[in-house]
Amino acid sequence: MIDSISVLHGKKALSSLKEIEVFHFTLQQSSLLQLFSDDLAALGGPQVMGVNSRASIAAAKLRLLLSKGQRKLLDAYSDGCVSLLIFEGMQKVTDMAPPDELPGLATLEQSRDVLRLASRNQILLKLVGNDAFAYDIDNEGRLVRLVANFKGGGHNKINAEPQVTELSSHSGLHWVPIRKRPIGVPCKRRMGTPLLPHP
Template sequence: MQDSEFAYLSFEPKQAQALVAACQALANLGGPQTPGVAQLARTWAQRLERQLHPSQRNVLKRFAQGRLAALMYSQMPCPFSDPLPSRLPELSTLERSTRCLYLASRNQLLLEMVRYRAFAFDSDNDGKQVRLIGNFTGQANVPSHHQDTGPAPRAAAHTGVSLDPHTDAPYQCSVVACQGSSPAPSALIITARWNPADEPTHIIPLRGIIEQLSSVHTLALTSASFELSTRHHGQTQQDVEARAATSLLQFDPDGGFAMRYNASRFSLSKYASKAAAQAFEALQTLVSEALPIPFVLHADTALLVNNSRALHGRNTLQDGRRLLVRLFGYSAFAKPLVINEDPLLVRG
Protein backbone atom coordinates (compact mmCIF):
# COMPACT_ATOMS: atom_id res chain seq x y z
CA MET A 1 0.00 0.00 0.00
CA GLN A 2 2.86 2.36 0.81
CA ASP A 3 4.12 2.25 -2.78
CA SER A 4 0.69 3.38 -3.97
CA GLU A 5 1.08 6.56 -1.89
CA PHE A 6 4.09 7.77 -3.91
CA ALA A 7 4.61 8.39 -7.60
CA TYR A 8 7.47 9.55 -9.80
CA LEU A 9 7.41 11.58 -12.99
CA SER A 10 10.63 11.75 -15.01
CA PHE A 11 10.76 14.18 -17.90
CA GLU A 12 12.20 13.06 -21.23
CA PRO A 13 14.89 15.30 -22.83
CA LYS A 14 12.52 17.17 -25.19
CA GLN A 15 9.99 17.64 -22.41
CA ALA A 16 12.75 18.93 -20.10
CA GLN A 17 13.89 21.41 -22.75
CA ALA A 18 10.37 22.77 -23.04
CA LEU A 19 10.18 23.00 -19.25
CA VAL A 20 13.43 25.01 -19.13
CA ALA A 21 12.14 27.47 -21.74
CA ALA A 22 8.90 27.97 -19.84
CA CYS A 23 10.61 28.46 -16.47
CA GLN A 24 13.12 30.92 -17.89
CA ALA A 25 10.29 32.95 -19.42
CA LEU A 26 8.49 33.11 -16.05
CA ALA A 27 11.69 33.89 -14.12
CA ASN A 28 12.60 36.69 -16.54
CA LEU A 29 9.32 38.36 -15.61
CA GLY A 30 10.21 38.21 -11.91
CA GLY A 31 8.83 34.83 -10.85
CA PRO A 32 5.73 33.91 -8.82
CA GLN A 33 5.45 37.24 -7.02
CA THR A 34 4.91 39.19 -10.27
CA PRO A 35 1.30 39.98 -11.25
CA GLY A 36 0.25 38.07 -14.36
CA VAL A 37 2.82 35.29 -13.96
CA ALA A 38 0.31 32.86 -12.41
CA GLN A 39 -1.84 32.92 -15.55
CA LEU A 40 1.23 32.50 -17.75
CA ALA A 41 2.36 29.54 -15.62
CA ARG A 42 -1.07 27.98 -16.12
CA THR A 43 -0.81 28.45 -19.88
CA TRP A 44 2.71 26.99 -20.02
CA ALA A 45 1.58 24.02 -17.89
CA GLN A 46 -1.22 23.25 -20.35
CA ARG A 47 1.23 23.36 -23.26
CA LEU A 48 3.69 21.10 -21.50
CA GLU A 49 0.99 18.64 -20.52
CA ARG A 50 0.18 18.09 -24.18
CA GLN A 51 3.75 16.80 -24.63
CA LEU A 52 3.40 14.20 -21.89
CA HIS A 53 2.62 10.53 -22.40
CA PRO A 54 -0.68 9.13 -21.07
CA SER A 55 1.14 7.41 -18.19
CA GLN A 56 2.72 10.72 -17.16
CA ARG A 57 -0.60 12.53 -17.32
CA ASN A 58 -2.17 9.79 -15.22
CA VAL A 59 0.39 10.44 -12.46
CA LEU A 60 -0.52 14.12 -12.45
CA LYS A 61 -4.22 13.24 -12.34
CA ARG A 62 -3.73 10.97 -9.32
CA PHE A 63 -2.11 13.77 -7.35
CA ALA A 64 -4.70 16.34 -8.49
CA GLN A 65 -7.46 14.04 -7.22
CA GLY A 66 -5.82 13.71 -3.80
CA ARG A 67 -4.82 10.05 -4.21
CA LEU A 68 -1.08 10.47 -3.57
CA ALA A 69 0.93 11.43 -0.51
CA ALA A 70 3.84 12.72 -2.59
CA LEU A 71 5.00 13.08 -6.18
CA MET A 72 8.68 13.28 -7.11
CA TYR A 73 9.56 15.15 -10.32
CA SER A 74 12.98 14.32 -11.81
CA GLN A 75 15.19 14.71 -14.88
CA MET A 76 14.85 18.51 -14.89
CA PRO A 77 18.37 19.82 -15.63
CA CYS A 78 18.90 23.53 -14.99
CA PRO A 79 20.15 25.72 -17.85
CA PHE A 80 23.28 27.14 -16.22
CA SER A 81 25.97 26.18 -13.71
CA ASP A 82 25.63 27.12 -10.05
CA PRO A 83 28.80 26.59 -7.97
CA LEU A 84 28.41 25.63 -4.32
CA PRO A 85 29.44 28.55 -2.04
CA SER A 86 31.55 28.21 1.09
CA ARG A 87 28.60 29.56 3.09
CA LEU A 88 25.09 30.72 2.30
CA PRO A 89 24.79 34.26 0.94
CA GLU A 90 22.43 36.71 2.62
CA LEU A 91 18.74 35.89 2.29
CA SER A 92 17.98 39.13 0.44
CA THR A 93 20.70 38.33 -2.11
CA LEU A 94 19.37 34.82 -2.64
CA GLU A 95 15.79 36.03 -3.10
CA ARG A 96 16.91 38.23 -6.01
CA SER A 97 19.20 35.65 -7.59
CA THR A 98 18.55 34.29 -11.06
CA ARG A 99 18.77 30.66 -9.93
CA CYS A 100 16.29 31.00 -7.06
CA LEU A 101 13.81 32.82 -9.32
CA TYR A 102 14.19 30.06 -11.88
CA LEU A 103 13.61 27.27 -9.33
CA ALA A 104 10.65 29.13 -7.80
CA SER A 105 9.12 29.62 -11.25
CA ARG A 106 9.56 25.92 -11.97
CA ASN A 107 7.86 25.06 -8.68
CA GLN A 108 4.91 27.25 -9.64
CA LEU A 109 4.64 25.64 -13.05
CA LEU A 110 4.82 22.13 -11.56
CA LEU A 111 2.00 23.07 -9.17
CA GLU A 112 -0.08 24.20 -12.13
CA MET A 113 0.47 20.84 -13.82
CA VAL A 114 -1.64 19.26 -11.05
CA ARG A 115 -4.12 22.18 -11.16
CA TYR A 116 -2.86 23.75 -7.92
CA ARG A 117 -2.47 27.51 -7.38
CA ALA A 118 0.63 28.96 -5.73
CA PHE A 119 -0.23 31.31 -2.88
CA ALA A 120 1.07 33.00 0.27
CA PHE A 121 -0.38 33.73 3.71
CA ASP A 122 -0.45 37.39 4.72
CA SER A 123 0.94 36.48 8.16
CA ASP A 124 3.83 34.28 6.98
CA ASN A 125 7.08 35.00 5.12
CA ASP A 126 6.15 38.69 4.75
CA GLY A 127 3.32 37.68 2.45
CA LYS A 128 5.72 36.36 -0.22
CA GLN A 129 5.00 33.17 -2.13
CA VAL A 130 8.61 32.02 -2.43
CA ARG A 131 10.16 30.76 0.79
CA LEU A 132 13.88 29.99 0.93
CA ILE A 133 14.68 27.45 3.65
CA GLY A 134 18.26 27.41 4.86
CA ASN A 135 20.47 28.05 7.87
CA PHE A 136 20.42 31.85 8.10
CA THR A 137 21.26 31.99 11.82
CA GLY A 138 25.01 32.46 11.45
CA GLN A 139 25.76 28.91 12.56
CA ALA A 140 28.66 27.15 10.81
CA ASN A 141 27.89 26.32 7.19
CA VAL A 142 30.54 23.63 6.70
CA PRO A 143 30.25 20.57 8.96
CA SER A 144 32.89 20.16 11.64
CA HIS A 145 33.16 17.51 14.33
CA HIS A 146 35.26 19.75 16.59
CA GLN A 147 33.36 23.01 16.52
CA ASP A 148 31.43 24.30 19.52
CA THR A 149 28.25 25.70 18.04
CA GLY A 150 27.06 27.16 21.34
CA PRO A 151 23.41 27.05 22.45
CA ALA A 152 21.11 24.94 20.34
CA PRO A 153 19.12 27.01 17.82
CA ARG A 154 15.37 27.25 18.08
CA ALA A 155 13.25 24.65 16.35
CA ALA A 156 12.50 26.42 13.09
CA ALA A 157 13.04 25.62 9.43
CA HIS A 158 15.75 28.26 9.06
CA THR A 159 17.98 27.03 11.90
CA GLY A 160 19.08 23.67 10.58
CA VAL A 161 17.86 21.65 13.59
CA SER A 162 15.66 18.59 13.16
CA LEU A 163 11.99 19.04 12.38
CA ASP A 164 9.51 16.56 13.82
CA PRO A 165 6.90 15.02 11.50
CA HIS A 166 4.22 17.59 10.75
CA THR A 167 1.79 19.05 8.30
CA ASP A 168 2.15 22.74 7.58
CA ALA A 169 0.02 25.30 9.42
CA PRO A 170 -2.55 26.72 9.93
CA TYR A 171 -4.22 23.95 11.88
CA GLN A 172 -7.84 25.11 12.20
CA CYS A 173 -9.13 23.73 8.88
CA SER A 174 -7.94 21.94 5.76
CA VAL A 175 -10.27 22.78 2.87
CA VAL A 176 -12.72 25.58 3.68
CA ALA A 177 -11.84 28.70 5.70
CA CYS A 178 -13.04 28.78 9.30
CA GLN A 179 -12.53 30.83 12.48
CA GLY A 180 -11.29 33.75 10.39
CA SER A 181 -8.41 31.68 8.99
CA SER A 182 -7.77 30.26 5.54
CA PRO A 183 -7.29 26.50 5.30
CA ALA A 184 -3.90 24.83 5.53
CA PRO A 185 -1.97 24.48 2.28
CA SER A 186 -3.24 21.65 0.11
CA ALA A 187 0.34 20.95 -0.90
CA LEU A 188 3.89 22.21 -0.71
CA ILE A 189 6.52 21.82 -3.38
CA ILE A 190 10.22 21.95 -2.60
CA THR A 191 13.42 21.73 -4.58
CA ALA A 192 17.04 22.20 -3.52
CA ARG A 193 19.35 24.78 -4.95
CA TRP A 194 22.18 23.21 -2.97
CA ASN A 195 22.27 19.98 -0.96
CA PRO A 196 25.97 19.07 -0.76
CA ALA A 197 25.58 16.34 1.87
CA ASP A 198 22.58 14.67 0.17
CA GLU A 199 20.47 15.23 3.29
CA PRO A 200 16.92 13.96 2.78
CA THR A 201 13.45 15.26 3.41
CA HIS A 202 11.43 12.58 5.21
CA ILE A 203 7.85 11.74 4.26
CA ILE A 204 5.40 9.66 6.29
CA PRO A 205 2.19 8.74 4.43
CA LEU A 206 -0.84 8.96 6.68
CA ARG A 207 -3.33 6.65 5.03
CA GLY A 208 -1.72 3.51 6.46
CA ILE A 209 -1.57 5.06 9.92
CA ILE A 210 -5.24 6.00 9.87
CA GLU A 211 -6.19 2.53 8.68
CA GLN A 212 -4.41 1.02 11.71
CA LEU A 213 -6.52 3.06 14.14
CA SER A 214 -9.75 1.63 15.48
CA SER A 215 -12.99 3.14 14.24
CA VAL A 216 -13.59 4.77 17.64
CA HIS A 217 -10.10 6.29 17.69
CA THR A 218 -10.54 7.60 14.16
CA LEU A 219 -13.84 9.18 15.11
CA ALA A 220 -12.31 10.69 18.25
CA LEU A 221 -9.60 12.42 16.21
CA THR A 222 -12.36 14.36 14.41
CA SER A 223 -13.48 15.93 17.71
CA ALA A 224 -12.23 19.34 18.89
CA SER A 225 -10.07 17.81 21.61
CA PHE A 226 -6.54 19.00 20.76
CA GLU A 227 -4.65 22.21 21.41
CA LEU A 228 -1.74 23.83 19.65
CA SER A 229 1.15 25.13 21.73
CA THR A 230 2.77 28.51 21.16
CA ARG A 231 5.74 28.47 18.83
CA HIS A 232 8.56 30.95 19.27
CA HIS A 233 10.23 31.95 16.02
CA GLY A 234 10.13 34.63 13.35
CA GLN A 235 6.89 33.60 11.66
CA THR A 236 4.15 35.87 12.99
CA GLN A 237 1.49 33.34 12.07
CA GLN A 238 2.89 30.84 14.54
CA ASP A 239 3.84 33.36 17.22
CA VAL A 240 0.32 33.68 18.61
CA GLU A 241 -1.11 31.97 21.65
CA ALA A 242 -2.90 28.68 21.13
CA ARG A 243 -6.39 29.11 19.70
CA ALA A 244 -9.47 27.12 20.64
CA ALA A 245 -9.19 23.36 20.62
CA THR A 246 -9.38 21.79 17.19
CA SER A 247 -9.65 18.39 15.58
CA LEU A 248 -6.76 16.55 13.98
CA LEU A 249 -8.71 14.73 11.31
CA GLN A 250 -11.56 15.64 9.02
CA PHE A 251 -13.28 14.17 6.00
CA ASP A 252 -14.18 16.28 2.98
CA PRO A 253 -16.22 14.86 0.09
CA ASP A 254 -13.93 16.56 -2.46
CA GLY A 255 -10.48 16.16 -0.96
CA GLY A 256 -10.97 12.95 1.05
CA PHE A 257 -9.44 12.70 4.51
CA ALA A 258 -7.27 15.53 5.80
CA MET A 259 -4.93 15.35 8.78
CA ARG A 260 -3.55 18.36 10.66
CA TYR A 261 -0.73 17.33 12.94
CA ASN A 262 2.55 18.43 14.44
CA ALA A 263 4.40 15.92 16.60
CA SER A 264 6.00 18.60 18.78
CA ARG A 265 3.21 21.16 19.05
CA PHE A 266 -0.11 19.41 19.66
CA SER A 267 -1.32 18.37 23.09
CA LEU A 268 -4.53 17.04 24.53
CA SER A 269 -7.17 19.54 25.62
CA LYS A 270 -8.06 19.39 29.31
CA TYR A 271 -11.68 18.96 28.19
CA ALA A 272 -10.90 15.97 25.95
CA SER A 273 -12.77 12.73 26.46
CA LYS A 274 -11.12 9.47 27.44
CA ALA A 275 -11.64 8.22 23.88
CA ALA A 276 -9.85 11.28 22.48
CA ALA A 277 -6.95 10.77 24.89
CA GLN A 278 -6.60 7.15 23.84
CA ALA A 279 -6.85 8.10 20.17
CA PHE A 280 -4.16 10.76 20.55
CA GLU A 281 -1.82 8.30 22.25
CA ALA A 282 -2.46 5.71 19.54
CA LEU A 283 -1.75 8.25 16.80
CA GLN A 284 1.46 9.43 18.45
CA THR A 285 2.66 5.84 18.81
CA LEU A 286 1.94 4.97 15.18
CA VAL A 287 3.68 8.12 13.91
CA SER A 288 6.74 7.48 16.08
CA GLU A 289 6.96 3.88 14.84
CA ALA A 290 6.45 4.75 11.17
CA LEU A 291 9.41 4.39 8.86
CA PRO A 292 9.90 7.72 7.04
CA ILE A 293 10.64 7.58 3.33
CA PRO A 294 13.72 9.68 2.45
CA PHE A 295 13.75 11.94 -0.61
CA VAL A 296 17.09 13.55 -1.49
CA LEU A 297 16.52 16.77 -3.39
CA HIS A 298 18.81 18.55 -5.83
CA ALA A 299 18.30 21.27 -8.42
CA ASP A 300 17.11 18.77 -11.04
CA THR A 301 14.33 17.34 -8.83
CA ALA A 302 11.29 18.63 -6.97
CA LEU A 303 9.05 17.01 -4.37
CA LEU A 304 5.32 17.73 -4.30
CA VAL A 305 3.81 16.82 -0.92
CA ASN A 306 0.11 16.45 -0.17
CA ASN A 307 -0.19 18.42 3.08
CA SER A 308 -3.39 16.60 4.08
CA ARG A 309 -2.24 13.00 3.76
CA ALA A 310 1.51 13.12 4.47
CA LEU A 311 3.79 14.31 7.25
CA HIS A 312 7.19 15.75 6.41
CA GLY A 313 10.27 16.44 8.50
CA ARG A 314 14.05 16.12 8.59
CA ASN A 315 17.01 15.25 10.78
CA THR A 316 19.44 17.87 12.08
CA LEU A 317 21.38 19.22 9.10
CA GLN A 318 25.07 18.44 8.88
CA ASP A 319 25.90 20.95 6.14
CA GLY A 320 24.34 24.38 6.58
CA ARG A 321 24.74 25.24 2.91
CA ARG A 322 21.64 23.21 2.08
CA LEU A 323 19.11 25.58 0.56
CA LEU A 324 15.53 24.67 -0.33
CA VAL A 325 13.05 26.65 -2.42
CA ARG A 326 9.43 26.13 -1.33
CA LEU A 327 6.00 27.20 -2.51
CA PHE A 328 2.57 26.44 -1.05
CA GLY A 329 -0.31 25.39 -3.29
CA TYR A 330 -4.09 25.21 -3.04
CA SER A 331 -6.17 22.59 -4.85
CA ALA A 332 -9.28 23.48 -6.83
CA PHE A 333 -11.37 22.47 -3.80
CA ALA A 334 -9.75 24.89 -1.33
CA LYS A 335 -11.77 27.94 -0.29
CA PRO A 336 -9.44 30.47 1.40
CA LEU A 337 -10.08 34.04 2.53
CA VAL A 338 -8.60 35.92 -0.40
CA ILE A 339 -6.90 39.27 0.19
CA ASN A 340 -5.34 39.65 -3.26
CA GLU A 341 -6.02 37.57 -6.37
CA ASP A 342 -2.78 38.13 -8.27
CA PRO A 343 -0.40 37.12 -6.87
CA LEU A 344 -2.69 35.07 -4.65
CA LEU A 345 -2.51 36.23 -1.04
CA VAL A 346 -4.82 34.82 1.63
CA ARG A 347 -5.54 35.50 5.28
CA GLY A 348 -3.50 33.32 7.62
Protein backbone atom coordinates in the same frame (compact mmCIF):
# COMPACT_ATOMS: atom_id res chain seq x y z
CA MET B 1 5.88 0.74 -1.80
CA ILE B 2 2.34 0.22 -0.65
CA ASP B 3 -0.24 -0.49 -3.32
CA SER B 4 -3.25 1.76 -3.08
CA ILE B 5 -6.78 0.51 -2.68
CA SER B 6 -8.63 0.32 -5.96
CA VAL B 7 -10.45 3.62 -6.51
CA LEU B 8 -12.67 4.86 -9.28
CA HIS B 9 -11.13 7.39 -11.66
CA GLY B 10 -13.67 8.17 -14.33
CA LYS B 11 -14.89 4.73 -15.32
CA LYS B 12 -11.63 2.86 -14.76
CA ALA B 13 -10.25 1.44 -11.54
CA LEU B 14 -6.68 2.50 -10.74
CA SER B 15 -5.72 -0.54 -8.68
CA SER B 16 -2.26 -0.56 -10.27
CA LEU B 17 -1.30 2.81 -8.76
CA LYS B 18 0.96 2.98 -5.74
CA GLU B 19 1.11 5.48 -2.88
CA ILE B 20 4.34 6.83 -4.39
CA GLU B 21 4.70 7.27 -8.16
CA VAL B 22 7.49 8.66 -10.33
CA PHE B 23 6.75 10.95 -13.27
CA HIS B 24 9.50 10.91 -15.92
CA PHE B 25 9.97 13.90 -18.24
CA THR B 26 11.36 13.28 -21.73
CA LEU B 27 14.23 15.48 -22.91
CA GLN B 28 11.87 17.53 -25.10
CA GLN B 29 9.46 18.03 -22.20
CA SER B 30 12.21 18.96 -19.71
CA SER B 31 13.70 21.42 -22.23
CA LEU B 32 10.34 23.15 -22.59
CA LEU B 33 9.88 23.20 -18.81
CA GLN B 34 13.33 24.80 -18.46
CA LEU B 35 12.49 27.40 -21.13
CA PHE B 36 9.21 28.31 -19.43
CA SER B 37 10.95 28.46 -16.02
CA ASP B 38 13.61 30.81 -17.44
CA ASP B 39 10.90 33.05 -18.92
CA LEU B 40 9.04 33.32 -15.61
CA ALA B 41 12.29 33.91 -13.71
CA ALA B 42 13.18 36.74 -16.11
CA LEU B 43 9.87 38.39 -15.19
CA GLY B 44 10.76 38.17 -11.49
CA GLY B 45 9.40 34.77 -10.50
CA PRO B 46 6.17 33.67 -8.76
CA GLN B 47 5.90 36.75 -6.54
CA VAL B 48 5.37 39.13 -9.50
CA MET B 49 1.82 40.01 -10.50
CA GLY B 50 0.74 38.21 -13.67
CA VAL B 51 3.26 35.38 -13.39
CA ASN B 52 0.63 33.05 -11.90
CA SER B 53 -1.46 33.18 -15.07
CA ARG B 54 1.66 32.75 -17.23
CA ALA B 55 2.56 29.65 -15.18
CA SER B 56 -0.93 28.27 -15.92
CA ILE B 57 -0.41 28.86 -19.63
CA ALA B 58 3.05 27.24 -19.49
CA ALA B 59 1.60 24.16 -17.72
CA ALA B 60 -1.20 23.90 -20.32
CA LYS B 61 1.33 24.06 -23.19
CA LEU B 62 3.58 21.51 -21.50
CA ARG B 63 0.61 19.22 -20.92
CA LEU B 64 0.04 19.09 -24.69
CA LEU B 65 3.41 17.30 -25.03
CA LEU B 66 2.63 14.70 -22.37
CA SER B 67 1.67 11.14 -23.19
CA LYS B 68 -1.70 9.74 -22.19
CA GLY B 69 -0.01 7.78 -19.39
CA GLN B 70 1.75 10.90 -18.06
CA ARG B 71 -1.51 12.88 -18.04
CA LYS B 72 -3.27 9.99 -16.30
CA LEU B 73 -0.61 9.98 -13.59
CA LEU B 74 -0.94 13.75 -13.04
CA ASP B 75 -4.72 13.42 -12.85
CA ALA B 76 -4.45 10.53 -10.37
CA TYR B 77 -2.30 12.68 -8.10
CA SER B 78 -4.68 15.64 -8.47
CA ASP B 79 -7.61 13.40 -7.54
CA GLY B 80 -5.87 12.10 -4.40
CA CYS B 81 -5.28 8.58 -5.76
CA VAL B 82 -1.48 8.99 -5.35
CA SER B 83 0.02 10.43 -2.16
CA LEU B 84 3.46 11.37 -3.44
CA LEU B 85 4.49 12.19 -6.99
CA ILE B 86 8.21 12.47 -7.75
CA PHE B 87 9.27 14.35 -10.90
CA GLU B 88 12.39 13.03 -12.64
CA GLY B 89 14.24 13.99 -15.79
CA MET B 90 14.27 17.74 -15.20
CA GLN B 91 17.26 19.80 -16.27
CA LYS B 92 19.75 21.29 -13.82
CA VAL B 93 18.89 24.69 -12.43
CA THR B 94 22.58 25.61 -12.47
CA ASP B 95 25.98 24.02 -13.06
CA MET B 96 27.60 26.02 -10.25
CA ALA B 97 28.72 24.27 -7.07
CA PRO B 98 27.05 25.39 -3.80
CA PRO B 99 28.92 28.28 -2.17
CA ASP B 100 30.84 27.80 1.08
CA GLU B 101 28.71 30.52 2.63
CA LEU B 102 25.25 31.64 1.55
CA PRO B 103 24.67 35.25 0.53
CA GLY B 104 22.06 37.15 2.54
CA LEU B 105 18.35 36.37 2.28
CA ALA B 106 17.57 39.52 0.25
CA THR B 107 20.27 38.63 -2.28
CA LEU B 108 19.08 35.03 -2.62
CA GLU B 109 15.48 36.12 -3.09
CA GLN B 110 16.59 37.94 -6.27
CA SER B 111 19.00 35.21 -7.46
CA ARG B 112 18.22 34.03 -10.99
CA ASP B 113 18.77 30.40 -9.94
CA VAL B 114 16.33 30.72 -7.02
CA LEU B 115 13.74 32.44 -9.23
CA ARG B 116 14.20 29.75 -11.90
CA LEU B 117 13.70 26.95 -9.36
CA ALA B 118 10.68 28.71 -7.82
CA SER B 119 9.18 29.29 -11.27
CA ARG B 120 9.69 25.66 -12.22
CA ASN B 121 7.99 24.57 -8.99
CA GLN B 122 5.06 26.86 -9.75
CA ILE B 123 4.63 25.26 -13.20
CA LEU B 124 4.83 21.76 -11.66
CA LEU B 125 2.15 22.73 -9.14
CA LYS B 126 -0.04 23.97 -12.00
CA LEU B 127 0.39 20.62 -13.78
CA VAL B 128 -1.35 18.93 -10.84
CA GLY B 129 -3.95 21.66 -10.31
CA ASN B 130 -2.38 23.37 -7.30
CA ASP B 131 -1.28 26.95 -6.67
CA ALA B 132 1.89 28.06 -4.90
CA PHE B 133 1.40 29.66 -1.49
CA ALA B 134 3.37 30.49 1.66
CA TYR B 135 3.04 27.97 4.50
CA ASP B 136 3.56 30.37 7.41
CA ILE B 137 4.51 33.89 8.49
CA ASP B 138 8.31 33.46 8.55
CA ASN B 139 8.58 34.89 5.05
CA GLU B 140 6.01 37.69 5.40
CA GLY B 141 3.47 35.92 3.18
CA ARG B 142 5.62 35.62 0.07
CA LEU B 143 5.06 32.79 -2.38
CA VAL B 144 8.74 31.82 -2.43
CA ARG B 145 10.08 30.63 0.91
CA LEU B 146 13.81 30.10 1.44
CA VAL B 147 14.76 28.00 4.45
CA ALA B 148 18.39 28.20 5.61
CA ASN B 149 20.65 29.39 8.39
CA PHE B 150 20.27 33.13 7.77
CA LYS B 151 19.87 34.14 11.42
CA GLY B 152 22.31 31.90 13.30
CA GLY B 153 21.92 28.92 15.58
CA GLY B 154 23.22 26.33 13.15
CA HIS B 155 26.16 23.94 13.27
CA ASN B 156 28.21 26.33 11.15
CA LYS B 157 28.33 29.80 12.71
CA ILE B 158 27.48 32.80 10.54
CA ASN B 159 28.97 36.29 10.59
CA ALA B 160 27.38 38.28 13.43
CA GLU B 161 26.11 35.13 15.15
CA PRO B 162 23.42 36.33 17.62
CA GLN B 163 23.50 35.57 21.34
CA VAL B 164 19.88 34.36 21.22
CA THR B 165 18.69 32.30 18.27
CA GLU B 166 15.37 33.21 16.69
CA LEU B 167 12.87 30.36 16.49
CA SER B 168 12.09 30.49 12.77
CA SER B 169 12.83 28.68 9.53
CA HIS B 170 15.48 31.32 8.83
CA SER B 171 17.60 30.11 11.73
CA GLY B 172 19.91 27.11 11.68
CA LEU B 173 18.09 25.21 14.42
CA HIS B 174 17.45 21.50 13.98
CA TRP B 175 13.85 21.06 12.91
CA VAL B 176 11.44 18.31 13.84
CA PRO B 177 8.18 17.51 12.02
CA ILE B 178 5.81 20.49 12.15
CA ARG B 179 2.80 19.98 14.36
CA LYS B 180 0.74 22.97 13.24
CA ARG B 181 -2.81 22.58 11.99
CA PRO B 182 -2.96 21.84 8.27
CA ILE B 183 -3.61 24.83 6.02
CA GLY B 184 -5.98 24.55 3.06
CA VAL B 185 -4.21 24.37 -0.30
CA PRO B 186 -5.79 26.18 -3.23
CA CYS B 187 -6.28 23.38 -5.72
CA LYS B 188 -8.69 22.26 -8.37
CA ARG B 189 -9.82 18.70 -7.75
CA ARG B 190 -12.35 16.80 -9.75
CA MET B 191 -13.21 14.43 -6.88
CA GLY B 192 -13.64 14.91 -3.14
CA THR B 193 -12.51 17.75 -0.91
CA PRO B 194 -9.41 19.97 -1.33
CA LEU B 195 -6.04 18.48 -0.41
CA LEU B 196 -4.38 19.60 2.82
CA PRO B 197 -0.64 19.66 3.43
CA HIS B 198 0.25 17.25 6.21
CA PRO B 199 1.89 18.58 9.40
